[in-house]
Amino acid sequence: xxxxxxxxxxxxxxxxxxxxxxxxxxxxxxxxxxxxxxxxxxxxxxxxxxxxxxxxxxxxxxxxxxxxxxxxxxxxxxxxxxxxxxxxxxxxxxxxxxxxxxxxxxxxxxxxxxxxxxxxxxxxxxxxxxxxxxxxxxxxxxxxxxxxxxxxxxxxxxxxxxxxxxxxxxxxxxxxxxxxxxxxxxxxxxxxxxxxxxxxxxxxxxxxxxxxxxxxxxxxxxxxxxxxxxxxxxxxxxxxxxxxxxxxxxxxxxxxxxxxxxxxxxxxxxxxxxxxxxxxxxxxxxxxxxxxxxxxxxxxxxxxxxxxxxxxxxxxxxxxxxxxxxxxxxxxxxxxxxxxxxxxxxxxxxxxxxxxxxxxxxxxxxxxxxxxxxxxxxxxxxxxxxxxxxxxxxxxxxxxxxxxxxxxxxxxxxxxxxxxxxxxxxxxxxxxxxxxxxxxxxxxxxxxxxxxxxxxxxxxxxxxxxxxxxxxxxxxxxxxxxxxxxxxxxxxxxxxxxxxxxxxxxxxxxxxxxxxxxxxxxxxxxxxxxxxxxxxxxxxxxxxxxxxxxxxxxxxxxxxxxxxxxxxxxxxxxxxxxxxxxxxxxxxxxxxxxxxxxxxxxxxxxxxxxxxxxxxxxxxxxxxxxxxxxxxxxxxxxxxxxxxxxxxxxxxxxxxxxxxxxxxxxxxxxxxxxxxxxxxxxxxxxxxxxxxxxxxxxxxxxxxxxxxxxxxxxxxxxxxxxxxxxxxxxxxxxxxxxxxxxxxxxxxxxxxxxxxxxxxxxxxxxxxxxxxxxxxxxxxxxxxxxxxxxxxxxxxxxxxxxxxxxxxxxxxxxxxxxxxxxxxxxxxxxxxxxxxxxxxxxxxxxxxxxxxxxxxxxxxxxxxxxxxxxxxxxxxxxxxxxxxxxxxxxxxxxxxxxxxxxxxxxxxxxxxxxxxxxxxxxxxxxxxxxxxxxxxxxxxxxxxxxxxxxxxxxxxxxxxxxxxxxxxxxxxxxx
Numbered sequence: 001x002x003x004x005x006x007x008x009x010x011x012x013x014x015x016x017x018x019x020x021x022x023x024x025x026x027x028x029x030x031x032x033x034x035x036x037x038x039x040x041x042x043x044x045x046x047x048x049x050x051x052x053x054x055x056x057x058x059x060x061x062x063x064x065x066x067x068x069x070x071x072x073x074x075x076x077x078x079x080x081x082x083x084x085x086x087x088x089x090x091x092x093x094x095x096x097x098x099x100x101x102x103x104x105x106x107x108x109x110x111x112x113x114x115x116x117x118x119x120x121x122x123x124x125x126x127x128x129x130x131x132x133x134x135x136x137x138x139x140x141x142x143x144x145x146x147x148x149x150x151x152x153x154x155x156x157x158x159x160x161x162x163x164x165x166x167x168x169x170x171x172x173x174x175x176x177x178x179x180x181x182x183x184x185x186x187x188x189x190x191x192x193x194x195x196x197x198x199x200x201x202x203x204x205x206x207x208x209x210x211x212x213x214x215x216x217x218x219x220x221x222x223x224x225x226x227x228x229x230x231x232x233x234x235x236x237x238x239x240x241x242x243x244x245x246x247x248x249x250x251x252x253x254x255x256x257x258x259x260x261x262x263x264x265x266x267x268x269x270x271x272x273x274x275x276x277x278x279x280x281x282x283x284x285x286x287x288x289x290x291x292x293x294x295x296x297x298x299x300x301x302x303x304x305x306x307x308x309x310x311x312x313x314x315x316x317x318x319x320x321x322x323x324x325x326x327x328x329x330x331x332x333x334x335x336x337x338x339x340x341x342x343x344x345x346x347x348x349x350x351x352x353x354x355x356x357x358x359x360x361x362x363x364x365x366x367x368x369x370x371x372x373x374x375x376x377x378x379x380x381x382x383x384x385x386x387x388x389x390x391x392x393x394x395x396x397x398x399x400x401x402x403x404x405x406x407x408x409x410x411x412x413x414x415x416x417x418x419x420x421x422x423x424x425x426x427x428x429x430x431x432x433x434x435x436x437x438x439x440x441x442x443x444x445x446x447x448x449x450x451x452x453x454x455x456x457x458x459x460x461x462x463x464x465x466x467x468x469x470x471x472x473x474x475x476x477x478x479x480x481x482x483x484x485x486x487x488x489x490x491x492x493x494x495x496x497x498x499x500x501x502x503x504x505x506x507x508x509x510x511x512x513x514x515x516x517x518x519x520x521x522x523x524x525x526x527x528x529x530x531x532x533x534x535x536x537x538x539x540x541x542x543x544x545x546x547x548x549x550x551x552x553x554x555x556x557x558x559x560x561x562x563x564x565x566x567x568x569x570x571x572x573x574x575x576x577x578x579x580x581x582x583x584x585x586x587x588x589x590x591x592x593x594x595x596x597x598x599x600x601x602x603x604x605x606x607x608x609x610x611x612x613x614x615x616x617x618x619x620x621x622x623x624x625x626x627x628x629x630x631x632x633x634x635x636x637x638x639x640x641x642x643x644x645x646x647x648x649x650x651x652x653x654x655x656x657x658x659x660x661x662x663x664x665x666x667x668x669x670x671x672x673x674x675x676x677x678x679x680x681x682x683x684x685x686x687x688x689x690x691x692x693x694x695x696x697x698x699x700x701x702x703x704x705x706x707x708x709x710x711x712x713x714x715x716x717x718x719x720x721x722x723x724x725x726x727x728x729x730x731x732x733x734x735x736x737x738x739x740x741x742x743x744x745x746x747x748x749x750x751x752x753x754x755x756x757x758x759x760x761x762x763x764x765x766x767x768x769x770x771x772x773x774x775x776x777x778x779x780x781x782x783x784x785x786x787x788x789x790x791x792x793x794x795x796x797x798x799x800x801x802x803x804x805x806x807x808x809x810x811x812x813x814x815x816x817x818x819x820x821x822x823x824x825x826x827x828x829x830x831x832x833x834x835x836x837x838x839x840x841x842x843x844x845x846x847x848x849x850x851x852x853x854x855x856x857x858x859x860x861x862x863x864x865x866x867x868x869x870x871x872x873x874x875x876x877x878x879x880x881x882x883x884x885x886x887x888x889x890x891x892x893x894x895x896x897x898x899x900x901x902x903x904x905x906x907x908x909x910x911x912x913x914x915x916x917x918x919x920x921x922x923x924x925x926x927x928x929x930x931x932x933x934x935x936x937x938x939x940x941x942x943x944x945x946x947x948x949x950x951x952x953x954x955x956x957x958x959x960x961x962x963x964x965x966x967x968x969x970x971x972x973x974x975x
Contacts, residue, residue: 060167205278
């Protein structure tokens with residue numbers, strides 16, 4: 001054979017072998033596949049959210065277990081308590097925080113078991129509350145989420161760690177690895193514009209998070225600690241979010257913090273090792289330190305929690321600063337001068353000379369308590385209103401290079417110039433050679449101005465409430481029927497807009513009657529009463545449709561102040577909108593799903609997070625990851641869902657689901673078997689529909705399905721679930737079909753075949769016969785009946801052979817009459833019954849002087865009654881022997897015919913007894929032994945009498961004497 005042909009034959013054999021193996025051997029079980037971990041954050045020592053992703057090959061039934069395994073070094077915080085009750089509460093909190101796909105786990109399936117094995121692996125085993133069937137779409141690839149609120153924390157040492165998962169059907173652990181890393185924020189770089197002392201400046205802070213420093217969008221926290229000398233113009237929570245940005249995105253909500261510490265959530269996701277650029281614009285109100293030196297701020301995050309100092313940055317000298325508040329004509333104002341002492345130190349008690357502009361009006365007298373130097377009251381202050389000068393004496397020395405802040409509070413009563421102008425102030429510390437000037441500021445006339453614009457919610461396209469606070473000018477009073485114009489407002493919903501104008505007087509709001517007209521994106525507000533000049537007003541508007549995300553300008557003018565005054569406001573990105581997507585499943589009746597659908601979500605903002613919770617339980621919120629089928633079972637549930645991004649979250653929506661994947665459960669009481677016999681033509685079909693648990697909005701409710709049909713006929717069902725109907729059997733064989741339906745349309749069918757048989761079974765008793773007497777207590781009952789009939793003897797079930805024969809033994813422990821009830825019942829319920837009376841032994845009752853006696857209850861008559869002689873009872877010789885079935889014999893004198901002796905010979909299953917008595921002699925022979933009698937036998941009235949006790953007891957009987965009635969009872973055999 002050629003090599004080519006041989007190779008061909010080998011390949012054919014190999015192919016056939018492989019084909020045979022494929023056909024004749026089951027596929028190797030793959031076990032759990034595609035296992036990987038998702039851990040955030042992955043920094044050492046931090047509490048994290050762990051998501052176990054894996055593919056199952058075998059179905060996990062309800063109540064079967066899943067085991068999740070963490071590597072050595074993983075900890076739980078807080079740890080499990082020692083107290084059993086507290087421990088159970090902690091375990092309950094853990095399991096109810098977990099979820100499988102979209103379904104929150106439940107403690108109803110038992111509390112989880114958490115333990116550490118010998119290698120230090122931390123194992124959590126829990127019973128699943130839902131069936132996970134890989135054959136059902138969506139259930140092959142599953143994920144189990146253990147959120148950070150469960151308290152599991154990463155190991156404290158960086159490294160590559162092994163995680164495991166197993167299930168009850170697939171108990172072999174599947175493993176994967178994940179890197180847990182050290183992480184620290186890199187050194188920040190700070191840029192300030194302008195870097196001038198005490199200036200309102202823009203801050204730019206750049207840094208990189210650590211290797212495990214991932215910050216979630218809208219959840220990750222950035223913290224900045226400014227030097228103590230850095231000031232904020234307003235409380236940190238009042239800083240508008242649009243004045244702080246991260247990587248080009250403005251904040252979604254206002255920051256938090258106190259003094260020099262500010263923190264805020266990032267509006268963008270920051271990956272591991274990601275770069276962060278934080279910008280505070282000037283409107284954020286950061287004021288540079290008032291000392292000329294280098295500074296460092298510190299940065300930390302919610303992940304990289306260790307504070308990291310920035311590179312040093314410098315604050316430089318600038319011109320002396322003058323601040324007047326308010327900088328309006330003819331107002332009592334606060335004056336503040338800020339400069340750096342650069343010509344020697346100023347000792348306590350050394351004065352600083354201040355020159356006010358001539359147009360500024362100083363009061364005749366000013367209290368020194370109203371003057372502060374570096375925020376502390378001065379030691380003394382002298383004023384000269386004629387020269388518009390003041391000398392202040394600080395209460396502490398001031399060193400060279402330190403800043404000096406001199407504040408004349410409003411309590412001083414200093415009044416601004418009457419007319420608009422530009423002013424400067426001069427100052428000269430005692431150790432200076434000449435005066436120095438501050439920067440110039442404008443004192444302006446009081447004109448219409450916008451103080452504040454508040455929008456809630458501030459998101460694009462939302463229906464919002466606008467609150468515009470503005471101030472009329474000094475000459476801007478309004479008369480009745482004069483107008484205020486709001487221009488370039490967002491789109492207005494004409495039919496729904498609600499407006500209200502109020503004036504503020506010492507923070508007390510008073511509504512002003514108005515008439516409001518809408519003209520496209522503008523409002524015309526007509527006053528219905530006079531409004532005084534310099535009045536602070538608040539305009540509140542409801543149901544205004546916000547425009548797209550951007551910064552806009554809003555303008556105001558009035559009939560008395562026609563020049564437009566504008567202010568900017570920022571519309572944040574829109575709230576995300578999540579939509580539910582439902583596919584698959586099978587819809588039954590009345591809106592029920594008889595096969596669970598697959599549920600997923602989409603969102604207008606692809607970076608937004610989607611959250612769900614069931615039945616209003618907001619403490620069991622699950623973050624949506626991917627579409628999953630709903631769990632099987634029988635329930636009505638409300639699925640709440642919403643999307644959230646750093647700029648807010650949408651109002652939760654709700655979708656109600658009615659799921660019923662379970663068929664009704666029915667118990668049929670009659671007929672009892674699928675195939676049965678009956679002996680009556682009227683058949684009662686009865687049963688009960690079992691109450692099934694339906695979980696309605698998280699609460700267990702027992703419900704009964706009441707749609708029952710028997711052979712197509714609808715029958716009523718009681719509140720208890722019971723039902724019945726009587727059928728007439730007309731044929732030897734009848735088919736019965738019972739159908740139970742639930743509201744969803746799930747049906748359960750039960751089929752029965754009933755054979756009608758009215759004939760009773762045969763029953764033949766071979767032994768014993770009626771009134772048989774037995775000397776032993778155990779007797780055998782034999783007979784025949786129909787095969788497969790049920791046989792009862794005295795209520796006990798007796799085995800019947802295939803041919804219908806039966807035999808059994810019954811023990812009767814007592815002497816006397818016994819009734820045997822034998823009952824045969826065929827499969828149709830027909831019964832044949834027989835009663836047989838038997839006797840165990842003999843009970844003989846005699847009375848002295850009476851000829852009547854009873855034997856086993858049957859009365860008999862003696863020729864001569866028993867009598868007593870010398871205290872002993874004598875009875876006719878023949879009577880005792882005949883009753884006990886003994887052979888009786890006697891011997892007579894051949895000449896006289898006189899009886900010389902009598903004898904009893906008793907032979908039965910109890911043995912052999914021979915008794916010989918000699919008339920007139922007190923010697924008797926019992927089984928060849930001589931026995932002395934108390935009273936010899938004798939002849940009386942032609943009858944031979946023998947002592948009853950001697951004869952009875954030696955024959956094996958028991959004799960009882962009742963003296964009061966002179967009754968003798970003989971029981972044989974003796975027990």
